[in-house]
Amino acid sequence: MPLLEIDNLHVCFDTRAGTVQALRGVSLTVAPGETLGIVGESGSGKSVTAQAVMGLIDVPGRISDGEILWEGKPLAGFAVANAARDIWGREITMIFQNPMTSLNPLMTVGAQIAEVIEVHMGSSRRAARRRAAELLSAVGISGAERRLDQYPHEFSGGMRQRVMIAMGIACEPKLLIADEPTTALDVTIQAQILELLAELQEKMGLAIVLITHDLGIVAGLCHRVAVMYAGQIVETGPVDAIFENPSHPYTQGLIRSTPGLDADEERLTAIDGAPPGLLQPPSGCAFLPRCPIGDEGCQGPQVLRAVGAGTVACRKAGEQAWREAV
Ligand SMILES: Nc1ncnc2c1ncn2[C@@H]1O[C@H](COP(=O)(O)OP(=O)(O)O)[C@@H](O)[C@H]1O
Ligand SMILES: [Mg+2]
Structure with a gap:
């Protein structure tokens, strides 16, 4: 049984400008002792996912659908009362980007x-x-x-x-969620902190969810990766498979734009454009306006499906080896 299971989670924030649809059907699992990396650009919903797991979504935010299970039992979700106070801070703990706050x-x-x-x-x-x-x-x-x-x-x-x-x-938790734990630190210190997390996880059999906007950081530490884009997960898979053969054009773009990941450093290029606003997100593929291989056929909703060792929300995934794709 997974330690943590997030099923079809929707989180909204009611703002003066309208309802921000921060999470739009996020599903993922974390197994005991595993390290899951959650990556994606700023604003993709990584922190909101962590906050939902920690029971920290508060007005003007709300969980509008879906649920979160801890060891098979409801922890938080739509229509779930906060029955789990003793789990937060004890069995699941969280560390943040800026320790000073x-x-x-x-x-x-x-x-x-x-x-x-x-x-x-x-x-x-x-x-x-x-x-x-x-x-x-x-x-x-x-x-x-x-x-x-x-x-x-x-x-x-x-x-x-x-x-x-x-x-x-x-308190010897079973799961530690680390939200951008090294973003504020210089590179050398960053590497030491990541090494410490890896060491603790091995010693304590701890599961870790490592949230980062930097794909380079997950390489050494994570077993599995979930890639988020505009409030959804667009790809998941074992870390090696994701780096060697990413299936989603967004993941491919992230790898091409991260120094030290793509073997061909000369192709280091940023992904053009910006993610869509979440007040009125597109019902179909949110990456389509930035996608180098998308076409009219991609306007419908893209659901995660099994491709290779992982899952991908792109109808074109698996069609071509990625290095030849663009
Ligand atoms: N308290 C809030 N009020 C309104 N919108 C919010 C709030 N918190 C987060 N959001 C929105 O939710 C989306 C996801 O945010 P977040 O999870 O913090 O992204 P990140 O992936 O950078 O951690 C963003 O569009 C952000 O603007
Ligand atoms: Mg964040």
Whole structure:
């Protein structure tokens, strides 16, 4: 049984300009211990997907259809009451792009980690502090005992993200959702944080959902990838298959525009155009206006279907080897 199952999720935001259809039928699963990468340009619905899983969709947002199952039981969704408070923060935790906004600047790092442990595990203050020190060491912060009594501003950006990860794993969750965890960090630190996540996942058997706009980041860490475009998943598959033989023209475009992924670096090119607005998204293929191989036949809705080792929402997928396609 999958740990997490998202089924046909629709999320809307009611704004003054109209209803933003942020998620338009997202379905995906996460198996125990696996790392799923969710990639896509800014605005494609990655964070909203994570927020829905964490029960964080709030007015003016709403889940208008679909559901989210945790170990087979309803967690959130249309007409699902919030029955699952004890799962959020304990079995599923989340870390964000900017640790400074999630850490309390007025509390020592040790007190913040210990609080998570006290609240969710019912540990004594003393035991929680001891565990907090162990966690800091586990995420690669040396001199943990001394570091516990310092405040967030005394930590560098990379070290703060390590603290967030320590809080994220404090209760030994089954799933950690990391939303652009390294976007604010420089490349070297970014690589170290990703390495840490990989190491923790192996040691703890943790499942990870890694959200990023950078396809390059998923290569080393993820087992499987889901590519999002305009509130929908357009392609899923094992990471190797996606990189070697992407089926959706959008995934192909992402690879061509990411340094270090396409073997032929001379073809490094950005995808022309911009995603459609989500106030009145097209009912058919949302990528069609930017698609190098699309035609009139592509105006109908595109549903995910099995192609090769993955699934693709493009009627032309599988017709040609991608390197010859354009
Ligand atoms: N609170 C909100 N109010 C209105 N629209 C929102 C809100 N949060 C997200 N959206 C819209 O939902 C869409 C998906 O956003 P998001 O999931 O944050 O994208 P990303 O893939 O960059 O994480 C975007 O069009 C965004 O403008
Ligand atoms: Mg986001």
